[in-house]
Amino acid sequence: MFDGGKRPLVEVEGLKMYFPITAGLFRAKVGDVKAVDDVTFTIYEGETLGLVGESGCGKSTCGRAILRLYEPTAGSVTIDGEDVLAAPPSELRAMRPKMQMVFQDPQASLNPRMTVAGIIGEPLDEHTTLTKPQKLARIYELMDKVGLNRDFANRYPHEFSGGQRQRIGIARALALNPRFIVCDEPIAALDVSIQAQVVNLLEELQDSLGLTYLFISHDLSMVRHIADRVAVMYLGRIVELATRDALYEAPLHPYTQALLSAVPEPDPNAESTRQRIILKGDVPSPANPPKGCNFCTRCPKVMDLCRSVEPEFREVAPGHFTACHLHNQTAG
Amino acid sequence: MREEAQPVLEVTNLKTIFRTRGGEVHAVNSVSFDLKPGELLGVVGESGSGKSVTMMSLIGLLPSPPAEVRDGRVMFDGLDLLKCTPAQLRAVRGPGVGFIFQDPMTSLNPVFTVGYQLREPLMKHMGMTKAQAQVRAQELLELVGIPDAGRRLKDFPHQFSGGMRQRVMIAIALACDPKVLIADEPTTALDVTIQAQILELVKDLRQKLGMAIIWITHDLGVIAGIADRIMVMYGGQIVEHGTVKEVFAKPRHPYTRALLQTVPSVRGERAEKLNVIEGQPPILRAAPAACPFRDRCSLRFSACDAANPARYDVGPGHDAACFWDFDANAPRKEVTEKAHV
Numbered sequence: 001m002f003d004g005g006k007r008p009l010v011e012v013e014g015l016k017m018y019f020p021i022t023a024g025l026f027r028a029k030v031g032d033v034k035a036v037d038d039v040t041f042t043i044y045e046g047e048t049l050g051l052v053g054e055s056g057c058g059k060s061t062c063g064r065a066i067l068r069l070y071e072p073t074a075g076s077v078t079i080d081g082e083d084v085l086a087a088p089p090s091e092l093r094a095m096r097p098k099m100q101m102v103f104q105d106p107q108a109s110l111n112p113r114m115t116v117a118g119i120i121g122e123p124l125d126e127h128t129t130l131t132k133p134q135k136l137a138r139i140y141e142l143m144d145k146v147g148l149n150r151d152f153a154n155r156y157p158h159e160f161s162g163g164q165r166q167r168i169g170i171a172r173a174l175a176l177n178p179r180f181i182v183c184d185e186p187i188a189a190l191d192v193s194i195q196a197q198v199v200n201l202l203e204e205l206q207d208s209l210g211l212t213y214l215f216i217s218h219d220l221s222m223v224r225h226i227a228d229r230v231a232v233m234y235l236g237r238i239v240e241l242a243t244r245d246a247l248y249e250a251p252l253h254p255y256t257q258a259l260l261s262a263v264p265e266p267d268p269n270a271e272s273t274r275q276r277i278i279l280k281g282d283v284p285s286p287a288n289p290p291k292g293c294n295f296c297t298r299c300p301k302v303m304d305l306c307r308s309v310e311p312e313f314r315e316v317a318p319g320h321f322t323a324c325h326l327h328n329q330t331a332g
Numbered sequence: 333m334r335e336e337a338q339p340v341l342e343v344t345n346l347k348t349i350f351r352t353r354g355g356e357v358h359a360v361n362s363v364s365f366d367l368k369p370g371e372l373l374g375v376v377g378e379s380g381s382g383k384s385v386t387m388m389s390l391i392g393l394l395p396s397p398p399a400e401v402r403d404g405r406v407m408f409d410g411l412d413l414l415k416c417t418p419a420q421l422r423a424v425r426g427p428g429v430g431f432i433f434q435d436p437m438t439s440l441n442p443v444f445t446v447g448y449q450l451r452e453p454l455m456k457h458m459g460m461t462k463a464q465a466q467v468r469a470q471e472l473l474e475l476v477g478i479p480d481a482g483r484r485l486k487d488f489p490h491q492f493s494g495g496m497r498q499r500v501m502i503a504i505a506l507a508c509d510p511k512v513l514i515a516d517e518p519t520t521a522l523d524v525t526i527q528a529q530i531l532e533l534v535k536d537l538r539q540k541l542g543m544a545i546i547w548i549t550h551d552l553g554v555i556a557g558i559a560d561r562i563m564v565m566y567g568g569q570i571v572e573h574g575t576v577k578e579v580f581a582k583p584r585h586p587y588t589r590a591l592l593q594t595v596p597s598v599r600g601e602r603a604e605k606l607n608v609i610e611g612q613p614p615i616l617r618a619a620p621a622a623c624p625f626r627d628r629c630s631l632r633f634s635a636c637d638a639a640n641p642a643r644y645d646v647g648p649g650h651d652a653a654c655f656w657d658f659d660a661n662a663p664r665k666e667v668t669e670k671a672h673v
Contacts, residue, residue: 054523161612191378192550193609196594200606225596262528263598264553268576271557278532279525282493
């Protein structure tokens with residue numbers, strides 16, 4: 001649905017992020033933690049791509065690697081036509097205003113010794129040549145935009161509640177008029193009643209400023225609300241990518257099916273009759289992923305083929321991608 | 333169905349405060365509830381609503397100072413737990429009341445093996461010898477579904493994954509066959525697929541062992557699946573209480589209603605815009621003289637500022653602390669009458 005009129009803003013191609021495991025006196029490399037292993041996707045202008053998965057699946061690492069907060073092992077990332085991974089440091093710095101990030105823990109990602117005005121104004125100091133009054137005007141404008149009272153500009157982060165702190169983090173991300181924002185679990189640390197406030201704010205900002213989001217979360221119900229398309233990650237790989245409705249109504253990959261069926265529903269009548277797919281066991285270590293398909297150790301529909309051959313990530317219906325042998329033949 | 337049974341746990345008028353440098357914080361305000369044998373009671377509320385503090389007050393797990401249980405009665409097994417000596421309480425914890433804590437990483441001791449930590453309550457409370465305890469410990473690990481239990485007893489907590497550690501916590505809580513099991517957000521730190529495993533395990537264990545369970549969570553979905561009754565807490569008090577079916581079908585407190593509406597669903601209709609509860613939960617500097625939810629409530633009217641609502645009966649076994657009568661869509665009769673006097 002988005003392939004038609006919209007143009008791709010972020011293109012990720014074969015992205016790999018390996019962290020070396022070292023051992024012994026000379027820190028010899030003995031292996032890799034394959035946190036992100038060959039991930040390819042596109043985010044179109046003005047849309048929200050949801051990236052979901054369980055803890056340790058590599059979704060946050062993926063978000064950070066796209067912004068080159070890590071140095072990825074391989075692959076390419078193009079944001080608005082510019083190659084992010086190949087750029088030398090000075091060029092990368094010039095690209096930074098276009099791509100920003102909202103972090104998970106608003107407590108840890110705000111400097112406790114800086115005032116709100118200082119925090120929101122810091123990107124302006126770094127990247128613009130605004131005069132002091134211009135800067136203050138911009139800070140006030142941003143505080144209005146995210147629903148913070150201007151009078152609080154000289155307060156410190158600890159004086160705010162979790163939801164308000166997250167608004168400060170969002171204002172900082174907006175300071176330089178970015179095109180693309182990576183939201184890394186922006187609501188995970190907040191209470192249920194506050195989550196909705198922050199999600200609504202993000203949606204309003206997207207409409208008024210034409211932002212593009214990569215929304216990383218483990219909360220499947222919130223992703224269903226905010227995302228236009230959704231990618232599901234498992235053990236460093238994307239196992240399924242589709243439009244929101246296709247993914248939630250007709251998931252193809254057995255992992256997506258299990259993940260969706262595991263979410264409890266606040267409705268006692270539905271809960272008493274619902275059949276859950278209970279996965280056995282835990283996620284294998286990304287340092288030593290199983291041979292063949294990553295999910296073969298827990299998959300309820302595992303076949304012999306899955307234990308030896310890695311499934312290809314391919315389009316099985318228009319705009320619906322999955323990496324599963326069950327859907328390879330049908331697509332052909 | 334279990335109406336006639338004597339409650340195993342009866343809490344009346346519990347009040348807990350914390351003394352802080354900024355003054356007193358009234359964390360639990362006049363909380364009363366009971367627990368029937370074999371029942372699963374779900375306790376829902378946001379962080380700071382007092383749900384964990386209530387349960388920890390019951391069995392004297394709060395450090396004092398700063399905490400102080402100021403008033404109330406907790407009857408368990410003919411004993412008022414609030415008047416017990418530390419030695420008596422130690423005897424109750426374990427065989428009487430088991431506790432599962434939220435974070436399985438910080439509540440297991442990292443320097444002892446899982447086997448040691450499982451044997452400890454068995455030898456202390458059940459008078460077992462080390463050899464007997466070893467056998468029982470292995471049975472417990474098998475009960476909670478840890479594969480290769482005999483060998484795993486020698487492992488340390490860090491060698492287990494999050495879901496497995498939570499199973500170990502459950503095994504320890506079950507070690508002395510408690511009459512009441514209090515589970516404080518046991519699945520909040522876990523992923524959904526692991527949470528589903530633990531929920532299945534608890535349903536299964538409940539059938540096998542028949543203990544009463546108090547399950548604290550902020551996830552209404554979890555409660556819908558496993559609980560018999562639900563208790564919604566806000567601002568240190570119980571704002572709504574009833575059977576799960578009643579409360580989900582006919583929520584009678586504005587907070588419960590809002591909570592049910594703010595949570596988006598993975599199935600069913602998708603709302604264009606999320607409903608929002610504006611504002612922040614209150615900080616309880618004093619015992620509330622008015623409704624704690626009034627600042628965030630869309631139905632607020634004069635009575636809400638004048639007094640803290642009592643828990644009115646709104647259906648069979650269902651009560652809500654709100655001056656608004658949702659059936660009549662008008663203020664409660666009790667309130668309007670008082671205003672005229």
